[in-house]
Amino acid sequence: MKTLKRYTLVLLASAVTLFSCEKDYDRVFSETAEARLQKALDEYNAQLQDAPYGWKASLITGTGIEYFYYLDFATDGKVSMLSDFNVNTAGTEQVATWELKALQTATLSFPTYSYIHMPADPKGSVNGGGDGVGQQSDVEFAFARATADSILLEGLQRGSHLTLVQATAEEKELVRKGRIKDILDYGLSGDGLELTLSGDRTITFVLNPDAKTLTAQYISDDGLQVEVTPRAYSVSMQGILLNNPIRAYGETIQELLWDDNVKRYYAKVGNASVPVVQNPNLHFFRPVIPIQDILGADYFAVLVPYGSVNKPIKGQSPLFTELYQAAAAELQTWEVPIELYDMFVAFDINTNTMYLVVRVVQSNTLFTAQYNYRYTLSGEGVYTFGSGTAVDDNAKALAAIMSNIFVYINGDSFKAEFVGGTEALTGGFFSQEHPEFSFSGILTN
Structure with missing residues (x-):
């Protein structure tokens, strides 16, 4: 019992000391949480609007699919955007709304339905995802960190990631003149895409814009069978970038680059630039095992x-x-x-x-x-x-x-x-x- 009393007395003494010091307490932060949040919102607001040529954006959904966006935030709460979601969104500039919210953290929100909403649309017919969930994307994003020319945001509900990088004057001009649309148009024309190496060795390609995959077919190194290799891809100003390379006929292909002069893809194979041509005719593979x-x-x-x-x-x-x-x-x-x-x-x-x-x-x-x-x-x-x-x-x-x-x-x-x-x-x-x-x-x- 004496031990309990001593313990109680120690607690009481500590409490007296704590409350007696309350008047002399120095805040760890010189501002309230609300003031700090408002300051962050003001800084992000200025950063988004002050990018002179807009932003290139990469949206990676909860299903792992990556979409390209061009975003230009205006002071009146409007945002102009283009996207590689499909050929139409790549060629038709859309004006939607944006706002910053003071939720538990500084948050970027897109209130009106826009190209940003399309990967998040719960109708699978819109984006190729599952009914009820779409591609598991978001329309509200918390600011995670920022540098002078980039911002990383995290989706609030579906775990998607949105990365913004300031565009250059050249990139702004290219995307608004249809560079992304041209890249998609060529790959989705309906004609076959073929790359032919020496010795009449052919690789065929097909793009799936819903799954964001490029599938290559070619004959195996031993000549016995047809190989089918799907790769996730993303679109950039340079062309089609593969998440993992394709290895065929002893060569490695990491990307299908865009030649704006002749309006077609090409691949770097060794030191050579090999064109990827459209072929309306069927290509038959004839391996050793028919x-x-x-x-x-x-x-x-x-x-x-x-x-x-x-x-x-x-x-x-x-x-x-x-x-x-x-x-x-x-x-x-x-x-x-x-x-x-x-x-x-x-x-x-x-x-x-x-x-x-x-x-x-x-x-x-x-x-x-x-x-x-x-x-x-x-x-x-x-x-x-x-x-x-x-x-x-x-x-x-x-x-x-x-x-x-x-x-x-x-x-x-x-x-x-x-x-x-x-x-x-x-x-x-x-x-x-x-x-x-x-x-x-x-x-x-």
């Missing part, structure tokens, strides 16, 4: 992917696309509408049977319709198909609708090829009797 040797062995099927109705992939001819779209449209007219989901062809090399399977969705339920074809295969990779047989009731129900496609397959011969310029290993079938008809898909198991 595609017919892996169909039914290493890969079970060739899948015409979901979305091909509206966005065909390379190797799907205009005629096939037209017929595929017509079948999809007719299925939508049924009393209970049906969605044409996808289609694949699978190969049983033991019985020389091709299974053509159409998959549809009705009332949120996936149904399959299977058609069997016997085939022969020549040494040159030419498949000759017999007439298809409907295996199940679903196949019989869909036969009339799919007949305009099947008429080009029944009894026809098709040369199989690896098709370049896609985002996945792709196989195509090209009719020998009807050159206007071909279909393609992703090799899958």
